[in-house]
Amino acid sequence: MIAFTSSAFTMPSTRPQNTREAVGSIAPLPAGPPAPAVPGRCSPCSATMASGGEETSGGSPGRAGGGTEPPGPEPAAVGAAQLDGAEDFEVLEEDEDDLSELPPLEDVGRARGPVLENAQSSERGQGEAAEDPQEWLDVLGSGLLKKKTLVPGQGVESRPRKGQDVTVRLRAMLEDGSVVEENPSLTFTLGDCDVLQALDLCVQLMEMGETALIMSDAKYCYGVQGRSPDIPPNAALTLEVELLEARDAPDLELLSGKEKIGLANRKRERGNFYYQQADYVLAINSYDIALKVISSSSKVDFTPDEEAELLDVKVKCLNNLAASQLKLDHYEAALKSCNLVLEHQPGNIKALFRKGKVLAQQGEYREAIPILKAALKLEPSNKTIHAELSKLVKKHADQKTVETEMYRKMLGNPSTGSAPVKCKDKLTWSIPWKWLFGATAIALGGVALSVVIAARN
Numbered sequence: 193m194i195a196f197t198s199s200a201f202t203m204p205s206t207r208p209q210n211t212r213e214a215v216g217s218i219a220p221l222p223a224g225p226p227a228p229a230v231p232g233r234c235s236p237c238s239a240t241m242a243s244g245g246e247e248t249s250g251g252s253p254g255r256a257g258g259g260t261e262p263p264g265p266e267p268a269a270v271g272a273a274q275l276d277g278a279e280d281f282e283v284l285e286e287d288e289d290d291l292s293e294l295p296p297l298e299d300v301g302r303a304r305g306p307v308l309e310n311a312q313s314s315e316r317g318q319g320e321a322a323e324d325p326q327e328w329l330d331v332l333g334s335g336l337l338k339k340k341t342l343v344p345g346q347g348v349e350s351r352p353r354k355g356q357d358v359t360v361r362l363r364a365m366l367e368d369g370s371v372v373e374e375n376p377s378l379t380f381t382l383g384d385c386d387v388l389q390a391l392d393l394c395v396q397l398m399e400m401g402e403t404a405l406i407m408s409d410a411k412y413c414y415g416v417q418g419r420s421p422d423i424p425p426n427a428a429l430t431l432e433v434e435l436l437e438a439r440d441a442p443d444l445e446l447l448s449g450k451e452k453i454g455l456a457n458r459k460r461e462r463g464n465f466y467y468q469q470a471d472y473v474l475a476i477n478s479y480d481i482a483l484k485v486i487s488s489s490s491k492v493d494f495t496p497d498e499e500a501e502l503l504d505v506k507v508k509c510l511n512n513l514a515a516s517q518l519k520l521d522h523y524e525a526a527l528k529s530c531n532l533v534l535e536h537q538p539g540n541i542k543a544l545f546r547k548g549k550v551l552a553q554q555g556e557y558r559e560a561i562p563i564l565k566a567a568l569k570l571e572p573s574n575k576t577i578h579a580e581l582s583k584l585v586k587k588h589a590d591q592k593t594v595e596t597e598m599y600r601k602m603l604g605n606p607s608t609g610s611a612p613v614k615c616k617d618k619l620t621w622s623i624p625w626k627w628l629f630g631a632t633a634i635a636l637g638g639v640a641l642s643v644v645i646a647a648r649n
Contacts, residue, residue: 328407331397336409337390345399345435352438354383358395359437365430372422372429381441384481385474386462388413391431398435406431417469444488449498456485456505463512472516479513507533511542518546518553526550541567545577548584557588 328338352358357379364373380386382395390408398404410416410426418425447455463478486506494502514529527550533543544567551560564581571577 329397331393337393337412338407339394339397340405340407341402342405342432343401343403343434345402347399350400351398352382352395352400352435354396355441356382356438357441358382358435360391360395361434361436362391363432365432366423367428367430372419377436382438384459385466385477388429388431390429391433394431395433395435398433400435400438403432403434406433415469444485445491447490448492449494449502452485452488452490453498453501453505456482456502456509459485460505460509460512463509463516467512467516470519472519475516476513476520479509479516482509483513503536507536507540511540511546514543514546514550518550521553523550523554539570541570541574541577544570545580549580552580552584552587555591557584557591560584561588 328340331337331339358381359377359379362373362375362378363371365371378387380392382392385392388408390406390412393412394404394406407428407430409428410418413429414423414425414427416425418427423429444452459478459482463475463482466472466475466478483506486502486509510529510533514526514533517523517526517529527547530543530547530550533540534547537543544563548560548564548567551557551563561581561584564577564584568574568577568581
């Protein structure tokens with residue numbers, strides 16, 4: 193079995209309404225088997241998500257593959273506790289760019305024209321290398337991500353394909369030249385958003401054996417949050433990359449239970465880091481890949497403990513998926529994810545809470561309130577559920593008031609007021625006088641009739 197290593201990079205923030213934007217932060221990946229090719233793999237610049245995290249795992253957001261992790265608590269560990277709880281992260285709002293109209297990789301990888309010689313380069317001092325603009329390939333056409341070949345490779349035909357496991361030598365530097373990351377053998381699955389978006393995009397354009405220099409805006413690296421303590425917020429990076437190897441990923445059906453659990457967990461952890469960076473589209477992508485790994489058929493028998501652990505990972509991914517979908521207002525998809533969790537674990541508090549929130553967002557207060565009450569009964573001390581339930585009960589009461597008033601108007605039933613009361617009082621007093629007048633007339637007529645009869649007799 194080929195050893196799997198992967199990198200943990202932070203990606204720029206997501207744009208919730210542009211499913212083709214791939215930004216945010218990437219989770220740290222422990223050593224393990226290479227990530228198998230998974231159907232439906234989503235490229236960071238072409239992924240279109242149908243819909244939308246929760247429990248996180250710790251780890252350095254900048255190291256993976258063959259590197260070692262320093263001891264002590266990491267920032268991701270803090271995020272893990274938050275994401276594992278009932279409260280959701282706040283949405284990070286930023287401008288969005290549309291990366292949907294990208295040229296084919298086969299075209300953008302070719303040189304745009306002959307490299308022009310700079311006649312004045314010899315007159316420059318040492319350390320001032322004159323660079324022809326045409327030596328740089330503008331990968332996205334925006335000037336924010338550029339690639340330059342330092343050492344040519346073995347030809348266009350040797351480029352790696354999406355879904356393959358690639359191994360590169362990586363050296364990342366800030367604008368001042370300080371090295372913030374160096375990995376002689378970094379392995380990741382191409383197109384799975386395992387690493388920096390800048391790296392994932394540009395390696396697809398590299399030839400085997402090629403060494404390239406990549407200049408990237410912070411948007412395609414660690415974004416507005418940076419990576420504490422060595423990469424400040426909004427820091428542009430220069431990457432020196434050499435493509436060492438590309439190989440097909442192993443067959444999912446042949447993975448052992450331990451290998452499949454490890455792979456699914458690594459994909460889930462990536463999704464958790466994207467969720468922390470408010471990159472919910474890429475978070476959904478990672479959770480979907482993890483679920484595909486878990487649900488794939490296998491030719492290897494698993495132990496009962498491995499089956500139980502796979503189910504636990506699946507439930508976590510579904511909960512995380514529902515949280516991400518809820519952030520993107522994909523209510524039907526989030527409701528489906530919550531129901532899948534509750535099929536396996538009817539008393540899962542997170543799934544009950546999120547299902548209640550989804551129904552509330554859809555205006556189904558009558559259905560949402562019993563679900564939140566069930567969640568509160570399982571965890572009476574949870575203040576978040578308390579607050580959500582109280583808010584929901586008030587909204588439901590307001591809704592009933594509005595509906596009652598609407599029905600009264602539809603049926604023509606006037607509301608009580610001073611004018612109807614006066615009419616009622618007038619009617620109450622006028623009826624006895626009418627009867628009294630009639631009765632008096634009848635009595636007088638009877639007396640007169642009696643007198644006439646008596647006179648005739």
